[in-house]
Every structure is written in structure tokens, then in C-alpha cells.
Amino acid sequence: MNLWEISWTEAAGGAAAGAIADGVLYGIDSAKVRTQTAPAAGGEAGFRILFRGMGPTILLGSVPVFGSFFMLYAPAKAVLQEHHAEGFLPLVSCVCAVPATIIGVPADVLKKRLVLGLDANAVTAIRHVVAHDGIYRGLFAGWHVNLIRDIPFAGAKIGLYEWCVFYYKKYIQKVPKEERITIVGSSICGVLSGVGCAIVTAPLDVVNTRIKADSTLSHSTSIQTVTMEIVEREGLQALFRGVAFRSFVLGVGSSIFWPIHRTVSHALQSAP
Numbered sequence: 677m678n679l680w681e682i683s684w685t686e687a688a689g690g691a692a693a694g695a696i697a698d699g700v701l702y703g704i705d706s707a708k709v710r711t712q713t714a715p716a717a718g719g720e721a722g723f724r725i726l727f728r729g730m731g732p733t734i735l736l737g738s739v740p741v742f743g744s745f746f747m748l749y750a751p752a753k754a755v756l757q758e759h760h761a762e763g764f765l766p767l768v769s770c771v772c773a774v775p776a777t778i779i780g781v782p783a784d785v786l787k788k789r790l791v792l793g794l795d796a797n798a799v800t801a802i803r804h805v806v807a808h809d810g811i812y813r814g815l816f817a818g819w820h821v822n823l824i825r826d827i828p829f830a831g832a833k834i835g836l837y838e839w840c841v842f843y844y845k846k847y848i849q850k851v852p853k854e855e856r857i858t859i860v861g862s863s864i865c866g867v868l869s870g871v872g873c874a875i876v877t878a879p880l881d882v883v884n885t886r887i888k889a890d891s892t893l894s895h896s897t898s899i900q901t902v903t904m905e906i907v908e909r910e911g912l913q914a915l916f917r918g919v920a921f922r923s924f925v926l927g928v929g930s931s932i933f934w935p936i937h938r939t940v941s942h943a944l945q946s947a948p
Contacts, residue, residue, distance in 0.1 A: 686750030689941030694742030708921030737783025766835035773830035840865035866930030
């Protein structure tokens with residue numbers, strides 16, 4: 677199989693897995709967002725708002741984000757494995773996370789505004805942020821926070837996942853490293869890597885939410901300024917608001933994501 681076939685099949689698997697995992701856990705992730713900052717004054721409450729913007733967010737965010745990441749990561753991984761240089765996989769994942777993260781920022785902005793009750797639908801949200809701040813400052817608000825959060829997150833998550841897979845196959849599945857991991861093993865490794873990364877990156881996730889919701893007193897997009905405001909007004913513990921939700925979302929999400937990604941990509945690669 678050539679690198680192009682590896683690239684597009686893994687990208688398809690990533691896009692499908694991302695859409696399904698994020699769709700299943702959308703409401704819980706929305707609840708996390710609402711715990712990280714105060715919902716809009718007089719805004720809508722209740723169960724339904726947790727699913728507001730689900731379709732546009734997944735189509736504009738999850739699908740292209742995971743698809744683009746694996747389109748770049750999969751062939752690079754294949755080359756590294758061919759040269760027995762798997763130790764560089766976390767670094768490669770960090771590089772591949774850059775374009776994927778930038779692609780997903782507008783969808784992230786829309787979701788946070790919608791589930792916090794700042795806008796009623798995606799069209800209204802786009803009009804509001806573009807009219808108020810322009811296309812770049814509006815739809816890409818907090819892009820630098822996304823990068824600072826997601827680049828080390830990608831490296832840590834991929835590194836932890838590959839590490840778990842290696843030891844799972846060696847000590848539990850007891851097969852050569854070249855053989856594919858089982859679906860159960862993939863789920864277990866996904867949970868461990870997802871929860872670990874969720875805790876480490878929780879403070880940046882809170883800051884990211886505050887910037888996109890424009891809920892700080894200074895309305896700043898500076899990571900340092902917003903972080904200091906949160907700590908001064910609410911205490912250090914506020915930086916870990918929603919960490920339980922985030923751990924659940926990323927843990928369970930990873931346990932769903934990796935088996936689906938493996939199944940879809942393998943099926944496409946095995947197709948005649």
C-alpha cells in the first residue's frame with residue numbers, strides 16, 4: 677500500500693470516528709463548557725441548549741479536523757515505522773496538529789457561543805462575530821490558545837496512546853508489534869490516554885472557553901491576562917472547572933474514537 681492510500685483511508689477513518697465520538701458526547705461536552713463560564717444573562721437554560729449547533733459543529737469541526745490530522749499523520753507514521761523511528765511519533769503529531777487545530781477554530785467559536793446562549797443558531801452566531809470583530813478576529817478568536825492547548829495535547833495523547841498500545845500488545849494481547857491491536861485493547865488504551873491529557877490541558881481549556889465567550893472583564897484575548905483574571909476573581913481552582921466532564925468526554929470519546937478509526941481505515945485498506 678502506497679502512502680497516498682494510507683493517507684486517505686486513515687483520514688476517512690479519522691473523520692468518521694471524530695464525527696461519531698463527538699456526536700455521542702456533544703451534550704456532555706456542552707455541559708463542560710457551561711461549567712467553565714457563566715451562561716449569557718437571561719439566556720436559555722435546560723437540556724435542549726446542550727445540543728445546540730451539533731450539526732454545524734461536527735460538519736465544520738470534527739470531520740475536517742480529524743480528517744486533516746490523519747491525512748498528514750498516517751503517512752508520516754508509516755515512514756517512521758519503516759525506519760524504526762517510532763520515538764518521533766509524538767513530535768510528528770504535534771506538527772500535524774497545527775493545521776488541524778486552525779481548521780477547527782471557527783467551529784469551536786460557534787459551539788461555545790451557541791451552548792452558552794449567546795446566539796440562537798449558527799447563522800446568527802457567524803453574523804454576530806463577523807459584524808462585531810471581523811472574520812479573522814471573530815471566527816478565529818482564541819486560535820493561539822487552541823494551538824498552545826492542542827499541540828502538546830496531540831503529542832501527549834498520541835504518545836500515551838502508542839505507548840499503551842505497545843505494552844498492551846506485548847503483555848496482554850501478546851502479539852508482535854506489527855500486528856493490529858484488538859478493538860477492546862484500542863478502547864482501553866484510548867481511555868487511559870484521553871483522561872491523562874484531559875487533566876493536563878484543563879487550565880488552557882478553561883481560558884479558551886472564556887476568550888471565545890468574551891466573558892472576562894477586560895475582554896482580552898491574552899492567555900496571561902485572562903488566566904490572571906480568572907485566578908484573581910475566582911481562585912486557582914477555577915482553572916480546573918469542568919475537568920470531570922472533560923476527563924469523561926476525552927476518556928470515553930477516545931474509547932469510541934480509536935476502535936472506529938481502526939475499523940473504518942482497515943476496512944477501506946482491505947477493500948479490493
